[in-house]
Amino acid sequence: MPALYKQFNHAQQQLNNIEAVDYFFAKEIQQSLDKHNNSDQQFFHLLIALSESLRAGHSCLPLATIASTRFGYSCDKQGIVTHNGFTFAEQPQLVSLCEQLFIKPDDNHAIVFYENNVYLRRYYHFEQELLTFISAKSAQAKDANVQIFEALDIKNCLAALFPAQLSADDKDEIDWQKVAVANAINKKFSIIAGGPGTGKTYTVTKLLAALVMLNSSSSSNKKLNGDLKIALVAPTGKAAQRLSESVTNALLGFTGQISAAVLSKIPQEAQTLHRLLGVIPNSVNFRHHQDNLLNIDVLLIDEVSMVDLALMVRVFRALPSRCQIILLGDADQLPSVAAGSVLNDLAPKPHRGYSPENQQYLSQVSECSNLPQWQKPSKSSALTLAADHVVFLDKSRRFDGEGGIGKIASHVINGHFSESWQLLTEKPVIDNNHQNVTKSDNTLCLLEGKASSWLPAFVSEYYAPIFAQKTVSAAFKQLQKFRILCATRVGEQGVESLNEHVQNILIKRGDINAFETRYCGQPIMINVNNYSLGLYNGDIGLLWKNEAGHLMAVFEQANNEYKWVNPARLPQHETVYAMTIHKTQGSEFEHVVMVLPEQTDNKLLSRELMYTAITRAKQKLSIATLANVWRQGVMTKTTRYSGVDLYKK
Numbered sequence: 134m135p136a137l138y139k140q141f142n143h144a145q146q147q148l149n150n151i152e153a154v155d156y157f158f159a160k161e162i163q164q165s166l167d168k169h170n171n172s173d174q175q176f177f178h179l180l181i182a183l184s185e186s187l188r189a190g191h192s193c194l195p196l197a198t199i200a201s202t203r204f205g206y207s208c209d210k211q212g213i214v215t216h217n218g219f220t221f222a223e224q225p226q227l228v229s230l231c232e233q234l235f236i237k238p239d240d241n242h243a244i245v246f247y248e249n250n251v252y253l254r255r256y257y258h259f260e261q262e263l264l265t266f267i268s269a270k271s272a273q274a275k276d277a278n279v280q281i282f283e284a285l286d287i288k289n290c291l292a293a294l295f296p297a298q299l300s301a302d303d304k305d306e307i308d309w310q311k312v313a314v315a316n317a318i319n320k321k322f323s324i325i326a327g328g329p330g331t332g333k334t335y336t337v338t339k340l341l342a343a344l345v346m347l348n349s350s351s352s353s354n355k356k357l358n359g360d361l362k363i364a365l366v367a368p369t370g371k372a373a374q375r376l377s378e379s380v381t382n383a384l385l386g387f388t389g390q391i392s393a394a395v396l397s398k399i400p401q402e403a404q405t406l407h408r409l410l411g412v413i414p415n416s417v418n419f420r421h422h423q424d425n426l427l428n429i430d431v432l433l434i435d436e437v438s439m440v441d442l443a444l445m446v447r448v449f450r451a452l453p454s455r456c457q458i459i460l461l462g463d464a465d466q467l468p469s470v471a472a473g474s475v476l477n478d479l480a481p482k483p484h485r486g487y488s489p490e491n492q493q494y495l496s497q498v499s500e501c502s503n504l505p506q507w508q509k510p511s512k513s514s515a516l517t518l519a520a521d522h523v524v525f526l527d528k529s530r531r532f533d534g535e536g537g538i539g540k541i542a543s544h545v546i547n548g549h550f551s552e553s554w555q556l557l558t559e560k561p562v563i564d565n566n567h568q569n570v571t572k573s574d575n576t577l578c579l580l581e582g583k584a585s586s587w588l589p590a591f592v593s594e595y596y597a598p599i600f601a602q603k604t605v606s607a608a609f610k611q612l613q614k615f616r617i618l619c620a621t622r623v624g625e626q627g628v629e630s631l632n633e634h635v636q637n638i639l640i641k642r643g644d645i646n647a648f649e650t651r652y653c654g655q656p657i658m659i660n661v662n663n664y665s666l667g668l669y670n671g672d673i674g675l676l677w678k679n680e681a682g683h684l685m686a687v688f689e690q691a692n693n694e695y696k697w698v699n700p701a702r703l704p705q706h707e708t709v710y711a712m713t714i715h716k717t718q719g720s721e722f723e724h725v726v727m728v729l730p731e732q733t734d735n736k737l738l739s740r741e742l743m744y745t746a747i748t749r750a751k752q753k754l755s756i757a758t759l760a761n762v763w764r765q766g767v768m769t770k771t772t773r774y775s776g777v778d779l780y781k782k
C-alpha cells in the first residue's frame with residue numbers, strides 16, 4: 134500500500150471526488166494479489182479507476198483511456214489546486230505493468246487483463262459468453278443444415294405480407310421493414326434497431342406472422358412440430374405493457390390483410406425478462422438457466438438498450454439452441470443502469486453492410502436491390518458477420534419528418550446544438566392576416582423562468598383532473614397524458630422538489646388535503662423489486678378507493694385488469710408527478726415537460742439523456758432549460774467502454 138493512502142481520508146486529500154467504495158475495492162484487490170508484491174502506485178490507482186468505471190456502467194477499463202492522464206486532479210475557480218491527483222504512466226508502461234502483475238484470463242484471480250482492457254473477472258466472462266454466443270449464431274446462419282426455411286417459401290411469404298408499392302416515388306427506396314423481416318426470418322439471432330415510431334413493433338409483428346405462416350406451410354420441410362411457442366418480453370413491467378399494446382394494435386391493423394388463423398397464433402401478452410427466467414426470491418439466480426432451458430421457439434425482447442450485460446447473458450444461457458432470438462431497441466437511448474451496452478455493442482452504427490452471401494439472399498427474397506455490401510469481405514469472420522444480423526429502421530412513422538419532436542430528437546442525438554436550440558427558441562410568427570400569432574411548429578415549447586411561473590398551468594390541465602375521474606381506469610388514462618421528467622433527483626430542478634411543488638399547487642387549488650400523506654388519486658412509483666407482490670422497481674400505480682371505500686394501491690396489468698394492493702403492504706415507493714428520465718425508459722406520454730438542472734457541471738447531463746426524455750413525448754414537448762446547459766448536454770456524448778468490438782475482430 135502506498136504510504137500516501139494508508140487511510141481513506143489520505144486518498145481523499147489527493148484525489149478529487151474519490152468514493153470510499155473505490156478506495157476499499159482497490160485495497161481489497163491489492164491485498165488479495167499481495168503475493169505479486171503489488172505495492173506499485175500505478176497499480177493501486179488503476180484499481181481505483183477500474184472500480185469507478187464499473188460504477189459508471191463500463192464493463193471494463195481500456196488502458197488507452199487512462200494512459201498519461203491526470204486522475205483525480207482539480208482546482209478551484211481561482212485556479213488554485215485543491216487536489217494534486219495522480220498521473221498515470223504512458224500506455225506501453227501500463228501494458229507491461231498489467232502483463233506482469235495482472236492475471237491472465239485463465240488464472241483464477243478477481244482481475245483480468247485482456248486485449249489492453251482491465252476487467253473484473255465476472256464481466257470478462259460475461260463478455261466472452263456474449264461473443265461466443267454471437268459467433269455461434271453467426272456460424273449457424275451460414276450453415277445450410279441450420280437454415281430455417283426455403284428461400285422460395287420466404288419470398289412468397291414476404292410478397293404476401295408486403296404488397297408491392299404502387300407509388301413511383303417509393304420505387305427506388307429500400308423497404309427496410311421488408312428487409313428486416315427477410316433478414317430475421319432465416320436467422321436464429323437478429324436485431325431490428327431504430328428510433329421511436331420507426332415501426333419496430335409493426336415490423337416484428339409481420340415477422341412473427343411470417344414465421345407462423347412458414348411453420349404451418351406444407352411445403353416447408355424445416356417446420357417444427359406443432360405451433361410455434363413465441364415469448365414476448367421487455368425489461369420492465371411498463372415496457373412489457375407497452376409491447377403488449379403495440380402488438381395488439383399491430384394485429385388489429387393487419388386484420389383482413391393477414392389471415393385470422395395466422396394472427397390468432399401470435400401472442401399479445403408480453404412479460405418481463407425476470408418473469409420469463411423465473412425469479413427465485415432472495416437469490417441472484419433464475420429458475421431457467423443452461424441446465425433448465427426455456428421451452429420456447431421464438432423469443433422477442435423489446436427495449437434491449439435497457440438490458441445489462443449480465444442479464445442478457447443469463448437470458449442467452451437459458452435458451453434452447455432451436456430458439457430464434459429477435460432483439461428490438463433504440464441504441465441512441467440511455468444505456469442500461471447496470472454495466473454493459475449490449476445493444477450498442479451488437480448493433481454499432483453506422484452499419485457496415487452485408488456479407489455477399491447475405492446480400493444475395495436478401496435481394497433474392499425481398500426483391501430489394503442496392504443493399505449495402507460488407508466493405509471488407511476478405512476479413513470476414515464469424516464475428517464480423519454479426520453485421521448480417523442487424524437492420525436499422527430510420528424512417529419515423531409516428532413523428533412526420535417535419536414535426537418538431539422528431540427533428541429536435543435527431544439534432545440532439547447528433548450533437549447539433551445550434552439547430553436544436555433554434556427549433557426550441559423559434560419565436561411565434563404573425564400570420565398573413567396579421568391577426569393570429571402562430572408558431573410554425575407548436576409541438577415544442579421552451580419554458581422560461583422558475584417552475585412557479587409555468588407549473589401551475591400544467592397541474593391544472595393534467596394533474597387536477599385525475600381527482601375528478603369516476604373510475605380508476607379513467608384516472609390512469611388521465612395520468613398517462615402527462616409527466617414531468619427531470620435529469621436529477623435533488624436540487625431545485627430535481628424530482629423531489631418538483632413533486633413537492635406539484636402537491637403544494639394541488640393543496641392550494643383544494644384538490645388534495647395538506648394533512649393527508651396518502652390520498653385518493655395519488656400517483657406512486659415503486660422503487661424496489663418485490664417478487665412476492667409482483668411489484669417491480671419503476672412500476673407506477675395510483676391510490677384509489679375500492680368498492681368498500683378503502684384506499685388501495687392499484688396497478689394496471691395486461692388485458693385491462695388491475696392489481697389491488699393494501700397500501701400498508703407496499704414496498705418502498707414515492708409520489709410520482711415528476712420522475713427521473715432514467716426511470717421513464719419504455720414509457721410514453723402525450724405531453725412531456727423535460728426539466729434540466731441550472732448547473733452545467735452535472736455529470737448526468739448528456740445528449741442520450743435528453744434524447745431519451747424527448748422521445749417519451751408523443752404530441753407535445755415543453756423544455757425548461759438554460760442555453761448553456763442545453764449546449765453542455767447536446768455536446769456531451771455518453772460512451773460505454775466494453776471489449777465487444779465486432780468490426781475490429
Ligand SMILES: Nc1ncnc2c1ncn2[C@@H]1O[C@H](COP(=O)(O)OP(=O)(O)OP(=O)(O)O)[C@@H](O)[C@H]1O
Nearest residue numbers: 310328329330331332333334335336379386530531
Ligand atoms: N409500414 C407502415 N405502414 C403504415 N403504418 C406503419 C408502418 N410502420 C409503422 N406504422 C405505424 O407507425 C406507428 C409506430 O409503429 P411502431 O409502434 O411499430 O413503432 P416502434 O418503432 O415500435 O415505436 P416505439 O419505439 O415507440 O415502440 C404505429 O401506429 C404503426 O402502425
